[in-house]
Every structure is written in C-alpha cells, then in structure tokens.
Amino acid sequence: MGFFIAQLLTGLANAAALFLVASGLSLIFGVTRIVNFAHGSFYMLGAYVGITLMGVLPGVLGPHFGFWGAIVLTGLIVGLAGALVEIVVLRPIYRAPELFQLVATFGVILVVQDLALMVWGAEDQMGPRAPGLRGVFRILGEPIPKYDIVLICITPFILLALWALIAKTRLGVLVRAATQDREMVAALGVNQRWLFTGVFALGSALASWGGALQLPKGGADLLMDFNIIGPLFVVTVIGGMGSLPGAFIAAVLISVLNVFGVAYMPQSTLVLMFVVMAIVLIVRPYGLLGKEEVAGEHGQSGAPETPIRPFGQRGKIAVAGLLLVLALLPLVTQPFALVLLTDIVIFALFAASLQFILGTGGLVSFGHAAFYGGGAYAAALMVTYAKTPMEIAFLFAPLGAGMLALVIGWFCIRLSGVYFAMLTLAFSQLVWSLVFQWRAVTRGDDGLIDIWPSAWLSGTVPYYYFTLVVGVLGILFLRTVIHAPFGYALRAGRDSARQAEAMGIDVKRVQYVAFALAGALAGLAGGLFVFAKGSVFPTELEIGKSFDALIVVFLGGVKTLSGGIVGASFMAAVEDWLTRLHYWRLLLGLLIIAVVILAPEGIVGSARRLGLRLGLVKHTEAD
Amino acid sequence: MLELRDVNSFYGKAHILQDLSFSVGCGEVVALLGRNGAGKSTTMKSIIQIVRPRSGSVTLAGRELVGQPSYRVARSGIGYVPEDRRIFTALTVLENLEVGRQPRRDGAPFWTVDALFELFPNLYERRNRLGKAMSGGEQQMLTIARTLMGNPSLLLLDEPSEGIAPVIVEQMAHAILRLKAQGLTVMISEQNLHFARVVADRAIIIESGAKKFDGSFEELAAKPEIRDAYLAV
Ligand SMILES: Nc1ncnc2c1ncn2[C@@H]1O[C@H](COP(=O)(O)OP(=O)(O)O)[C@@H](O)[C@H]1O
Ligand SMILES: [Mg+2]
Numbered sequence: 001m002g003f004f005i006a007q008l009l010t011g012l013a014n015a016a017a018l019f020l021v022a023s024g025l026s027l028i029f030g031v032t033r034i035v036n037f038a039h040g041s042f043y044m045l046g047a048y049v050g051i052t053l054m055g056v057l058p059g060v061l062g063p064h065f066g067f068w069g070a071i072v073l074t075g076l077i078v079g080l081a082g083a084l085v086e087i088v089v090l091r092p093i094y095r096a097p098e099l100f101q102l103v104a105t106f107g108v109i110l111v112v113q114d115l116a117l118m119v120w121g122a123e124d125q126m127g128p129r130a131p132g133l134r135g136v137f138r139i140l141g142e143p144i145p146k147y148d149i150v151l152i153c154i155t156p157f158i159l160l161a162l163w164a165l166i167a168k169t170r171l172g173v174l175v176r177a178a179t180q181d182r183e184m185v186a187a188l189g190v191n192q193r194w195l196f197t198g199v200f201a202l203g204s205a206l207a208s209w210g211g212a213l214q215l216p217k218g219g220a221d222l223l224m225d226f227n228i229i230g231p232l233f234v235v236t237v238i239g240g241m242g243s244l245p246g247a248f249i250a251a252v253l254i255s256v257l258n259v260f261g262v263a264y265m266p267q268s269t270l271v272l273m274f275v276v277m278a279i280v281l282i283v284r285p286y287g288l289l290g291k292e293e294v295a296g297e298h299g300q301s302g303a304p305e306t307p308i309r310p311f312g313q314r315g316k317i318a319v320a321g322l323l324l325v326l327a328l329l330p331l332v333t334q335p336f337a338l339v340l341l342t343d344i345v346i347f348a349l350f351a352a353s354l355q356f357i358l359g360t361g362g363l364v365s366f367g368h369a370a371f372y373g374g375g376a377y378a379a380a381l382m383v384t385y386a387k388t389p390m391e392i393a394f395l396f397a398p399l400g401a402g403m404l405a406l407v408i409g410w411f412c413i414r415l416s417g418v419y420f421a422m423l424t425l426a427f428s429q430l431v432w433s434l435v436f437q438w439r440a441v442t443r444g445d446d447g448l449i450d451i452w453p454s455a456w457l458s459g460t461v462p463y464y465y466f467t468l469v470v471g472v473l474g475i476l477f478l479r480t481v482i483h484a485p486f487g488y489a490l491r492a493g494r495d496s497a498r499q500a501e502a503m504g505i506d507v508k509r510v511q512y513v514a515f516a517l518a519g520a521l522a523g524l525a526g527g528l529f530v531f532a533k534g535s536v537f538p539t540e541l542e543i544g545k546s547f548d549a550l551i552v553v554f555l556g557g558v559k560t561l562s563g564g565i566v567g568a569s570f571m572a573a574v575e576d577w578l579t580r581l582h583y584w585r586l587l588l589g590l591l592i593i594a595v596v597i598l599a600p601e602g603i604v605g606s607a608r609r610l611g612l613r614l615g616l617v618k619h620t621e622a623d
Numbered sequence: 624m625l626e627l628r629d630v631n632s633f634y635g636k637a638h639i640l641q642d643l644s645f646s647v648g649c650g651e652v653v654a655l656l657g658r659n660g661a662g663k664s665t666t667m668k669s670i671i672q673i674v675r676p677r678s679g680s681v682t683l684a685g686r687e688l689v690g691q692p693s694y695r696v697a698r699s700g701i702g703y704v705p706e707d708r709r710i711f712t713a714l715t716v717l718e719n720l721e722v723g724r725q726p727r728r729d730g731a732p733f734w735t736v737d738a739l740f741e742l743f744p745n746l747y748e749r750r751n752r753l754g755k756a757m758s759g760g761e762q763q764m765l766t767i768a769r770t771l772m773g774n775p776s777l778l779l780l781d782e783p784s785e786g787i788a789p790v791i792v793e794q795m796a797h798a799i800l801r802l803k804a805q806g807l808t809v810m811i812s813e814q815n816l817h818f819a820r821v822v823a824d825r826a827i828i829i830e831s832g833a834k835k836f837d838g839s840f841e842e843l844a845a846k847p848e849i850r851d852a853y854l855a856v
Contacts, residue, residue, distance in 0.1 A: 170721060170724075173714065173718045173721045173722055174722060176711070176713060176714060176718075177711045177714060177718075177719075177722045179713075180711050180712065180713060181709055181711065183673060183693070184705070184709045184711075185722060186692065186693040186694045186697070187671050187673060187693045187694075187697055187703050187705075188694075188697055188722055188723045188725075188769065188770065188773060189694050189697035189698045189723075189725045189773050190694055190722070191692075191694045192694065193692075
C-alpha cells in the first residue's frame with residue numbers, strides 16, 4: 001500500500017512540469033492556431049536559464065528568494081524570447097499554410113539547440129536542490145522527497161491561476177474571443193497582433209517554468225526539447241487541444257502511468273503512454289475534453305495550385321538526359337561519390353513518398369520516418385531471424401511499412417490538420433520506442449547488423465544500379481498514381497473535401513489508401529537503405545529523420561514531386577559540408593526560417609518563377 | 624464625416640465594388656439599400672478594412688482608412704455590426720460586451736454596460752448567459768451593444784432587421800432613433816425599405832457594387848422605376 005501511494009505521489013509530482021508545458025502549448029494553439037513544435041525548446045531554455053539564475057541569485061537574495069526568484073525570472077526571460085520568436089518568425093506567416101508554420105517552428109528548434117550549445121556547452125547539467133527541501137517525508141514508511149510534495153501542492157494553484165487568468169481577466173476574455181473569431185475581435189478595436197505576441201510569450205513562459213521547476217528532480221541537457229515532444233503531444237492529444245483542464249487530467253494520467261510503468265513494466269514505459277493515447281482516441285477522437293475542429297478556418301490556405309501537367313517534350317528530354325548521366329556515372333567517378341549518390345537516390349525516394357502524401361494528399365504527416373525505418377527493420381528482422389535471402393527480405397520492406405501505415409492510418413486519417421500532424425508524430429514515436437525498448441527482438445540501440453545484399457548486388461557499383469532502378473521506378477510509380485484518376489480524387493479531397501464527397505468520392509478512403517501507399521514507398525526506401533549500409537539503428541525512426549524529410553520536401557517545394565527530389569539532392573550535397581561546421585544547426589535553422597518567410601515556394605517553385613520571368617521556361621512545361 | 628471615393632473591392636478575381644463613391648454627413652442616418660448580393664456587406668467591410676479595397680479611398684474626418692488594420696479603423700471611431708452577428712458564442716453576454724470595450728472618445732457618446740442594459744433591457748436579464756444560448760433577436764441586440772462599448776462616432780449596421788421577429792425589429796428601430804438623438808452617425812444596410820424609411824434620413828441604392836441612387840426618401844418615392852429596378856418588393 002505504502003509503495004503504491006509513493007508511486008502515485010511521484011507521478012503527481014512529475015505531472016507538474018508536464019502540465020505547465022502542455023498548458024502553454026494549448027494556450028498558444030487556441031489563439032494562434034499554430035502548433036508550436038519549438039515548444040520543447042522553451043522548456044529546455046527554461047531549464048538552462050533556471051540553472052544559471054539559481055547559480056547567481058541565491059548569492060544576492062539569499063537561498064530561498066534566490067531559488068524561487070530564479071524560477072520566476074526564468075519565465076520572464078524565456079517569455080521575452082518567445083515574444084521575439086513570435087514577432088520575427090511567426091508574424092509574417094500566420095496566413096501561410098499549416099506546413100509552413102510547422103516547418104518554421106522546426107527551424108526555431110534547430111536555432112535554439114545550437115544557441116544552447118554555444119552558451120551552456122554540451123555537458124549535461126545537474127539541477128540544484130531546492131533550499132530547505134532536501135530531505136524526504138515518510139508516508140506509510142515510504143520516503144517521498146519533500147520537493148515532490150511541494151510540486152504536488154503547487155500544481156493545483158497553477159491550474160487555478162491559469163483558469164482565473166483565462167476566465168476572469170480582460171486578457172482572458174480577449175483570448176477566448178480570439179480563439180473563436182480573430183477578425184471580429186480586430187473589428188472591435190483590439191490589436192490582435194499584440195494579443196498573439198502576449199499569448200505566445202505567456203505560453204513560452206509556462207514551458208520554461210516547467211523546465212525550471214523540474215530542475216531539482218533532474219537537470220538540463222540538449223535533448224530535452226525533443227524528449228518532451230512525445231509526452232507533450234500525447235498529453236495534448238489525450239486532453240484535447242486547447243483545453244486546460246484536459247491538459248491537467250492528461251498530464252496526471254500520463255505521469256502516474258509512467259511511474260507505475262517504470263515499477264512494473266520497465267521494458268515498456270515509453271510504449272505504454274502511446275497505447276493509452278490510442279485507446280482514448282478510439283473512444284474520443286478529439287481527446288477527453290477537446291472539441292471537434294471547425295473545418296475551414298485553418299485548413300490549408302495557400303495560393304491556388306497550378307494544375308499539374310504531364311512533362312512537356314523538353315522536360316522529358318531533360319529527365320532522360322539526367323538518367324543517362326546517372327547511369328553512366330560509375331564509369332567515371334570514384335566509389336565514394338557513388339555511395340553518396342546511392343544515399344541521395346534513397347533519400348529522394350523517401351522524400352518523394354512524403355511529398356506525395358503531403359503535397360498531393362494535403363496530409364501533413366510528421367511521422368513519416370516510422371515507415372522508412374519500419375521498412376528497414378522489417379527487412380532486417382527477416383534476415384536476422386529467418387535467414388531470408390535478400391531478394392525476398394527486401395520485399396518485406398515496402399510490405400511491412402505498408403501494413404504499418406494501414407494500422408497507423410486507421411487512427412490518423414479520421415482526424416485532419418494539426419491533429420493529424422501531431423498524431424502521426426506520436427505514432428512514429430510509438431514505433432521508435434517499441435524498437436528502442438523491445439531489446440529481445442530488435443536489440444535496441446545496438447541495432448540489427450550484418451544485413452548485406454546478395455552476392456550479385458554486393459559492391460558499390462551493382463548496388464548503385466539496383467538503387468537507381470528501384471528508386472526511379474518508385475518515383476515513376478508515384479507520378480503515375482498522381483496523374484491517374486486516383487490522384488485526381490486525392491487532390492479533389494485535399495482542395496475541398498465537401499465538394500469531393502458531393503462528386504461521389506469517399507475522401508477518407510482515398511486518403512487512407514494514399515497514406516498506405518506513401519508508407520509502402522517510404523518502406524521501399526528504407527529497404528534500399530538497410531542493404532546499402534548493412535545495418536539499421538533506431539535513429540532511422542527518430543523525429544529528426546521525419547523532419548529531415550519534411551525539410552527536404554519543403555526546401556525543394558511542396559507543390560511538385562520534383563521538389564522532393566531536388567530538395568533531397570540539395571540537402572545531401574549541402575549537408576556534407578554543412579555538418580562539418582561546428583554550428584550547422586544554427587545555420588540550417590536560419591536557412592529554413594528564411595526560406596519560409598522569403599521563398600515559400602521552395603527551390604523548384606522559386607527557380608520556375610525566376611525562369612518564367614526570364615522567359616527560359618514556358619508555362620506548358622510545368623511539373 | 625465618412626467619404627468613399629472610387630472604391631474598388633475584389634474577392635479574388637471577382638470585382639465587387641466598382642468605383643463606388645458616396646459620403647455620409649455628421650449626425651446623419653443613411654440607409655444603404657440594394658438587393659441580396661448588391662454589395663452592401665462588402666461596402667461595410669471595405670470601410671472597416673476587413674476587405675481591403677484595391678483602389679480608391681475611404682476617409683473618416685479626412686483621415687485615410689484604406690490600408691490600415693481593422694483595429695485602427697475601429698479605434699478611430701467606427702463601430703461595425705456584421706450581418707451574421709458573430710457573437711462570441713462561448714462567452715457570456717457580459718464578456719461579449721467586455722471584448723468591445725474601448726476608452727472614452729471625444730465627440731462621441733460614452734457608453735457603460737449599465738447604459739446599454741437600459742437601451743436593451745432584454746440583455747440585462749440574460750447578462751450571464753452564454754452567447755450561444757440567446758435567440759436571434761437577442762444576439763442582434765448584443766452585437767449592437769458590443770459595438771457601442773467601443774464608443775463609436777459612426778455606426779455601421781449590416782441588415783440588423785434580417786431574420787428577426789417584428790416586435791424586436793420595432794425595439795431595434797426605437798433604439799436606433801435614440802442613438803440618432805444622441806448625435807451618432809449611422810449607416811444602415813437594408814433590403815427592407817419600410818424599416819429603412821422609419822430610421823433613415825437618406826437612401827443610397829447600389830446594384831452590382833455601383834451606386835444607382837442617392838437622395839431623400841421623398842425623391843425616391845417620386846421615382847418608382849428606380850425602386851422597382853433595384854429593390855426587392
Ligand atoms: N467571401 C466572399 N467570397 C467571394 N464572393 C463573395 C464573398 N462575399 C460576398 N461575395 C459576393 O460578392 C457579392 C456582393 O456580396 P455582399 O456584399 O454580401 O452583398 P449584400 O450584402 O448586398 O447582399 C455577391 O455577388 C456575393 O456572392
Ligand atoms: Mg449582406
């Protein structure tokens with residue numbers, strides 16, 4: 001009994017930080033309709049700034065005022081940083097499609113990561129103990145840290161304070177009004193720009209308080225931002241977007257579950273959270289206290305798309321020429337260049353599969369790596385455990401990934417917009433944690449090794465040709481699908497679900513099939529990858545991998561299939577020298593933000609526009 | 624006080640307002656008449672800058688409004704009551720009024736919540752109800768009251784009598800006449816000539832976004848062909 005209560009209390013204490021962070025995310029989403037992927041970065045900043053201030057302030061203000069003053073001040077400082085991000089990065093793009101906003105906040109993640117590295121270094125930092133709260137209370141014989149009890153006691157007050165702010169103040173009234181109808185709020189004389197900035201600052205401050213408050217129980221490290229995203233999204237999805245009480249309930253639920261998971265099922269702590277999420281979503285698709293999304297207001301709202309046309313004569317010749325060059329390259333280049341080219345083709349196929357679901361399907365999938373890594377693991381598991389010959393194991397890559405996409409898609413397709421994005425990300429984290437923690441089968445982070453191609457394909461040159469053929473066929477297949485009636489149906493559903501339904505298209509079904517197809521092709525790329533490298537590790541399933549693909553598609557241009565391919569080539573080429581630089585994330589982050597704001601059509605779109613202006617490209621050759 | 628000169632507004636490629644010009648004098652109540660789809664709402668939105676005119680000018684007491692954000696236009700003294708009301712449904716009546724609250728403005732009547740409850744007694748009884756729990760007529764009163772909380776000197780009312788019970792329409796006409804007596808300038812859009820005639824001094828008729836008539840109701844009565852051509856009977 002004592003043990004049980006102790007576990008419960010620890011869970012409740014852990015819920016404090018998670019609730020603070022989640023409430024900030026919810027608040028920001030409610031008003032700005034932006035899912036701030038950089039929210040974890042403000043949590044991390046809160047931890048680092050908190051440590052620094054806790055090192056300085058107690059010397060000036062005494063231990064108690066120093067510690068708690070440091071926490072308060074952390075919120076102010078990080079809140080200001082949040083305001084800055086809102087003004088510089090988000091203000092110009094509130095009217096842009098969701099994807100642009102999501103990618104921009106991802107740019108912010110990269111920038112903050114490197115800034116934190118510059119200022120605080122790569123070493124993990126221990127959090128200081130809270131003054132006067134060093135010991136433990138004994139409850140039914142079990143030791144409970146005093147600080148945990150304090151956290152448990154203050155969390156309801158935080159919830160109450162936030163509730164009062166939202167329910168009782170003019171700011172809260174304006175925030176709620178703006179959540180429903182921003183335009184009307186502006187027409188009544190409210191400068192909503194500053195309202196947005198204020199809300200973003202407050203949300204960031206809440207995240208930073210979460211980071212600072214957990215310091216005595218943990219510390220600060222450079223992975224905090226990514227590590228919190230999984231639980232954060234799970235809590236937000238379970239609680240319901242934009243609901244503070246929902247966030248509170250879900251934070252408690254997840255934290256308590258985690259503590260018991262660690263005690264009773266240490267092998268599956270990470271997975272448990274996602275299982276609970278899946279169950280909640282089956283019963284309540286918009287979370288425990290969430291409301292159904294009002295369609296229309298924040299759907300994709302970019303410029304109308306130029307219709308996709310088949311390649312013109314010149315385009316066909318250019319592509320054929322390029323393929324010829326690629327086919328002849330092994331005669332003249334060094335092996336290492338071929339290895340790089342193999343990587344590029346694999347990445348291009350992966351990116352094209354994402355572009356298909358994202359551009360043509362209009363579904364912003366944030367967990368596409370689940371299928372890429374999933375395909376790689378499917379093949380690798382066949383080789384490892386069934387000694388399957390490569391030719392057959394390879395087929396399991398698209399097959400396994402396609403099946404996985406059918407399962408995940410079943411949950412995700414029912415939702416749209418940001419819910420879809422968050423859910424795909426959460427599911428990809430589920431797959432990742434499954435692979436990471438199920439060591440008996442997947443060998444965890446030791447990875448699966450010795451996965452080599454058959455004799456006739458081994459060697460750099462034969463495998464390069466194999467990759468080239470499979471990759472080009474895969475991309476051609478996607479092109480064919482896009483131009484087939486199925487592709488038109490998919491686009492019709494993206495542009496106006498209602499009209500498409502009126503035309504007799506079962507939009508959700510079409511999207512479901514497209515999602516599975518995109519998953520299978522990502523898995524194909526993963527299959528190519530695993531036999532190229534001879535091994536696969538959980539890193540291929542990480543959030544970072546999904547984001548790599550998103551960035552590539554985004555940089556290349558969302559609207560054309562070639563965008564993904566050009567982006568992948570550009571990225572692979574640039575990454576090679578970029579990653580040699582010390583602070584490459586900073587540069588890449590700034591580049592992404594600049595592209596979002598200045599050249600939202602990506603490389604292909606911008607180049608085409610330049611070409612049009614210079615008279616080099618004719619309209620008819622579009623794709 | 625308000626002057627539109629050669630205003631052209633678009634929705635995408637659709638050219639809605641076509642070189643629209645008119646002016647509204649201080650203290651006047653003007654009815655903007657026209658059939659459904661004539662461009663009345665677009666005219667109002669082009670004044671408050673929810674729709675941004677592509678060319679032309681809209682001035683309030685000589686100050687250019689085109690290109691300014693809506694909140695500035697509102698703060699310069701224009702109160703806008705949209706036709707679809709746009710009540711904040713998840714907020715109570717009092718909270719809806721709070722959103723509209725702006726500081727006192729020189730040269731315009733100053734409104735308090737109590738004064739508004741006196742003008743619209745129904746609202747007082749419902750003050751703690753959520754917006755979504757109100758009838759259409761009550762919502763219409765709430766939108767007007769909410770806008771008056773901004774202490775405007777010019778009120779834009781977009782089809783306030785639409786879809787509302789006759790009793791309430793009468794109350795509304797009463798309220799508008801009281802506002803007029805307080806010196807408020809009002810522009811009211813209507814398809815309903817009878818209601819317009821009760822409250823307004825002057826009529827402006829538009830069709831396909833262009834002005835077809837501008838004058839007193841007596842002049843309009845003398846030209847039945849205009850009424851028949853541009854107004855639904
Ligand atoms: N949001 C919109 N997008 C495109 N067209 C619109 C929009 N709103 C109105 N219109 C069109 O503009 C014209 C004028 O509409 P509106 O100003 O609402 O007329 P009224 O208020 O006189 O009924 C109509 O033809 C209408 O179909
Ligand atoms: Mg209208």
